[in-house]
Amino acid sequence: MAEKDIFSEIPQLNYQEESGDYKNPESFDQLVEARRSCRVYTEESIPEEIVRKCLSLAVLAPNSSNLQPWQFYWVRSADKKQKIVEACLSQPAAATAQELIVAVAHPEMWRTSRKLMLDSFASQKDIEVPKSAISYYEKLVPLAYNQGFLGIFGRIKSCVLFFRGIKKPTPRGPVSKQDMRVWAQKSTALACQQLMLAFRANGYDTCPMEGMDEKRVRKVIDLPKGSEVCMIISAGKRAPNGIYGPRIRFDEKLFIHEV
Numbered sequence: 001m002a003e004k005d006i007f008s009e010i011p012q013l014n015y016q017e018e019s020g021d022y023k024n025p026e027s028f029d030q031l032v033e034a035r036r037s038c039r040v041y042t043e044e045s046i047p048e049e050i051v052r053k054c055l056s057l058a059v060l061a062p063n064s065s066n067l068q069p070w071q072f073y074w075v076r077s078a079d080k081k082q083k084i085v086e087a088c089l090s091q092p093a094a095a096t097a098q099e100l101i102v103a104v105a106h107p108e109m110w111r112t113s114r115k116l117m118l119d120s121f122a123s124q125k126d127i128e129v130p131k132s133a134i135s136y137y138e139k140l141v142p143l144a145y146n147q148g149f150l151g152i153f154g155r156i157k158s159c160v161l162f163f164r165g166i167k168k169p170t171p172r173g174p175v176s177k178q179d180m181r182v183w184a185q186k187s188t189a190l191a192c193q194q195l196m197l198a199f200r201a202n203g204y205d206t207c208p209m210e211g212m213d214e215k216r217v218r219k220v221i222d223l224p225k226g227s228e229v230c231m232i233i234s235a236g237k238r239a240p241n242g243i244y245g246p247r248i249r250f251d252e253k254l255f256i257h258e259v
């Protein structure tokens with residue numbers, strides 16, 4: 001049997017959580033089917049509390065190591081909004097939107113989140129946090145996500161992991177700044193989908209947009225170095241001409257494989 005380690009061991013916990021009383025798969029089916037990319041919105045505004053609620057639901061998305069490498073910039077100022085519309089090439093999905101949210105992937109966020117996680121563990125009163133979890137954030141997280149000056153540490157890791165991987169299953173990355181970009185983008189994209197479903201569930205439509213001038217977007221919202229725009233999500237009430245055509249998906253056999 002494989003040696004037990006931080007990944008394979010089932011920790012002894014004094015915590016249980018019910019899976020909730022969501023027992024309505026049909027309503028989820030409807031929600032997923034009802035989400036379409038909307039390109040034209042009406043002038044009806046979205047109540048602030050709905051936007052806030054949807055953003056709060058978005059950040060409940062699953063994410064790598066719970067390090068939450070995302071940021072959401074809800075563009076409130078009319079001036080900034082206009083500039084973002086222009087940076088989105090004035091596409092109607094942006095120009096007619098009531099709200100614009102810039103979803104940003106932040107590869108360096110792990111440094112802050114790791115500390116927050118350890119603080120959160122330290123402040124737990126009712127739950128005994130397993131030592132393995134503390135050790136994961138204290139030791140493994142910096143080892144895994146730090147790529148070092150000019151990515152040199154990443155290269156060293158890549159070699160070490162290669163040789164380790166000859167004998168046993170081994171995570172091969174992230175071992176470069178590029179890997180870290182992908183790492184942050186994955187989790188951010190999941191939160192984006194959650195945001196769009198949340199808006200739909202609350203009666204509003206959305207459009208994810210990557211058709212934009214990222215450099216200009218960065219400037220408008222003054223993005224920190226290292227972070228990058230994942231997509232911009234517009235939201236509002238669907239106009240009668242908001243959906244450009246029936247949904248097209250190709251034969252599932254192309255995409256879904258049973259192996």
Ligand SMILES: Cc1cc2nc3c(=O)[nH]c(=O)nc-3n(C[C@H](O)[C@H](O)[C@H](O)COP(=O)(O)O)c2cc1C
Nearest residue numbers: 035036037039091093207208209210211212231247
């Ligand atoms: C990452 C990403 C970027 C996209 N960028 C744009 C965009 O710039 N403009 C646009 O009108 N739609 C954009 N879309 C929407 C897609 O065109 C749309 O999701 C696709 O055609 C499928 O349609 P559906 O969302 O209605 O199912 C984007 C979608 C994704 C996921």
